[in-house]
Structures are given as structure tokens and as C-alpha cells.
Amino acid sequence: SQQGEEDPQALSIQEGENATMNCSYKTSINNLQWYRQNSGRGLVHLILIRSNEREKHSGRLRVTLDTSKKSSSLLITASRAADTASYFCATDGGNTPLVFGKGTRLSVIA
């Protein structure tokens, strides 16, 4: 299975700190996507990074991809209470549908 595995499962930080979440996967991918899910809501797409890209930024979000290590990281800088959510990586192997990991639960304490 190429299922992504997020690490850590849960993360608790103070407002203003940076939060880093990691995702590891098992097989070759076309792209990797990160999604956020607020409690009781649907998933919201954050960033898509292609297999030939190494880093991507969007606002306070920075995603890196290391295909040699089959891993990706999501960094949220200067976190806010509103960033409290679960974060999922999803891998796309080309001929298979998106496979989601189990997520990292981020708590940002004001």
C-alpha cells in the first residue's frame, strides 16, 4: 500500500510557534497533497506538490518533498489558534486514487 503515514499523531504547541508534520509513504508517487480538516467539517485542500518539486510555499505553509526518502513535511509558521485541526497527506500513485494517511491532530493553544 502507498498509504501515507503522518507523524506525529498529535501535536500541541503554543500560539506563535511553528508546527511541523511529517508524512511518509511507500511507493512512487505522481504528487502529494496536504489537506486540513477542522472538527466536524470536510477536508480543505492546502497544497499539492509534484514529484519533481522539492519545496512549495503558500502563505504561512511550507511543504517539502524528498522522493528519495519517500517523505514530505508540512511546516506551519507562526501558528494561530485557528490552525487547530487535523492535517492529512494524500498520495497519488498515478493509476490509483488518492490514498490518505491517518492525519496529525494539531492543537494550537492561545
Added chain:
Amino acid sequence: DTAVSQTPKYLVTQMGNDKSIKCEQNLGHDTMYWYKQDSKKFLKIMFSYNNKELIINETVPNRFSPKSPDKAHLNLHINSLELGDSAVYFCASSQGSYHNEQFFGPGTRLTVL
């Protein structure tokens, strides 16, 4: 201006009943999906339709039957509900294939008693 909407938001029913969940998207996308999220937040794809045609059908009991009357709608009908069907069901859509960004609905929490 909801992009992907689902009804109902909550569904509580008895074992053995038949129920349907409706999904509509107003984004003009040509691909729609149904996902199941279990109590541990694990999200797994069930079905995908592209231009009203079924393109993904993961290992799902045949009690689950999707139906796409047009590109903007993908409904999910579940027969003979079982306790294990309790979960949150999400509809999503994308332009083109699942390689692209997906837009999710708010979810339907199904509880089977």
C-alpha cells in the same frame, strides 16, 4: 454559495433500513467521489464518477450503490444498513482526475443503531 453540499448532515437509523445521501457540486467539476471516514479519522475512497461514469469502485459491499444522474450530482444509496456502516461519509469533486485538488462537502454522519 456552497461549493459541495451534502444532505442530510446527520442520519440516525436502525439496522436493516435503507437510506440515501445526496451530494451536489456547483463548481462545474466533472469528477465526483464518495469517501468513508471511520471513527479513527481514516479516510478511504469508495467510489468515483467521471462525467456520470463509474471509474473507481473500491472494495465496498454491494449494499452501497452510487448513482450519478448528472455531472453535478452523485448520490449514495445504502441497503440493509449494518452497525459497521456507522461513519462520516464525504462527497468530493475535482476537475479532471483525482490527481487534482479535491473539494470536499461537509460530511454526513451516519449512525446505525
